[in-house]
Amino acid sequence: xxxxxxxxxxxxxxxxxxxxxxxxxxxxxxxxxxxxxxxxxxxxxxxxxxxxxxxxxxxxxxxxxxxxxxxxxxxxxxxxxxxxxxxxxxxxxxxxxxxxxxxxxxxxxxxxxxxxxxxxxxxxxxxxxxxxxxxxxxxxxxxxxxxxxxxxxxxxxxxxxxxxxxxxxxxxxxxxxxxxxxxxxxxxxxxxxxxxxxxxxxxxxxxxxxxxxxxxxxxxxxxx
Numbered sequence: 001x002x003x004x005x006x007x008x009x010x011x012x013x014x015x016x017x018x019x020x021x022x023x024x025x026x027x028x029x030x031x032x033x034x035x036x037x038x039x040x041x042x043x044x045x046x047x048x049x050x051x052x053x054x055x056x057x058x059x060x061x062x063x064x065x066x067x068x069x070x071x072x073x074x075x076x077x078x079x080x081x082x083x084x085x086x087x088x089x090x091x092x093x094x095x096x097x098x099x100x101x102x103x104x105x106x107x108x109x110x111x112x113x114x115x116x117x118x119x120x121x122x123x124x125x126x127x128x129x130x131x132x133x134x135x136x137x138x139x140x141x142x143x144x145x146x147x148x149x150x151x152x153x154x155x156x157x158x159x160x161x162x163x164x165x166x167x168x169x170x171x172x173x174x175x176x177x178x179x180x181x182x183x184x185x186x187x188x189x190x191x192x193x194x195x196x197x198x199x200x201x202x203x204x205x206x207x208x209x210x211x212x213x214x215x216x217x218x219x220x221x222x223x224x
Contacts, residue, residue: 026124027167033119034172040112041176044105049187050076051101056191058094061087116172120164128160 027034053076060073065087075081081090132155144152188196 023163023166024171026128026163027171030119030123030167033115033123034167037112037115037119037172038175040108040115041172042179044108044112045176045180045183047101047105047108049183051098051105052187054094054098054101058091058098061090061094116168120168124164124167125160128163129156132156132160 057073057075060071064070064072081093136152136156185196185200188199
């Protein structure tokens with residue numbers, strides 16, 4: 001009676017949807033830090049919109065000073081300069097406010113980058129490497145006989161970094177991009193709806209060109 005060796009363990013082949021679900025579950029474990037990064041991102045977005053609003057008011061003040069028949073500027077947050085204020089003084093005040101907003105945005109940008117770095121490099125990467133290392137300690141010698149050291153090192157380093165990139169470059173940046181697009185669309189629509197439509201009219205053409213060339217590049221890469 002012949003003896004048969006142990007059957008090799010088959011690595012499960014997860015679908016793309018299952019992998020995305022698992023990666024989102026990983027990001028959910030660090031939801032507090034992700035929420036802090038998103039709140040800082042929203043604050044940066046609002047400050048950017050406020051800076052654009054102030055810049056538009058500066059242009060309106062200068063245009064109204066050169067041609068009084070033009071529409072007078074509408075000031076934000078219920079602020080109205082004194083009636084005897086010269087246009088140069090108003091422009092100076094608004095310019096100082098724009099510079100102050102830029103400094104605040106610089107500080108918040110630094111805090112956002114540090115918060116994201118602490119989340120990804122300080123928490124996600126060490127946590128995943130600890131899990132992988134703990135898992136490797138429980139594997140049999142047959143696993144190390146079947147897999148070379150380079151493959152194992154790639155799992156511990158490369159795949160962990162790819163997971164970190166998913167949280168940083170897909171989850172956080174994806175939500176940030178959607179919020180930015182929505183906020184700027186509303187901002188532009190309130191100023192001039194037709195001009196907003198004209199600016200967005202080229203989006204479909206850009207998407208088609210990008211999709212067309214991306215598909216060709218993927219096919220060329222697969223043939224090599």
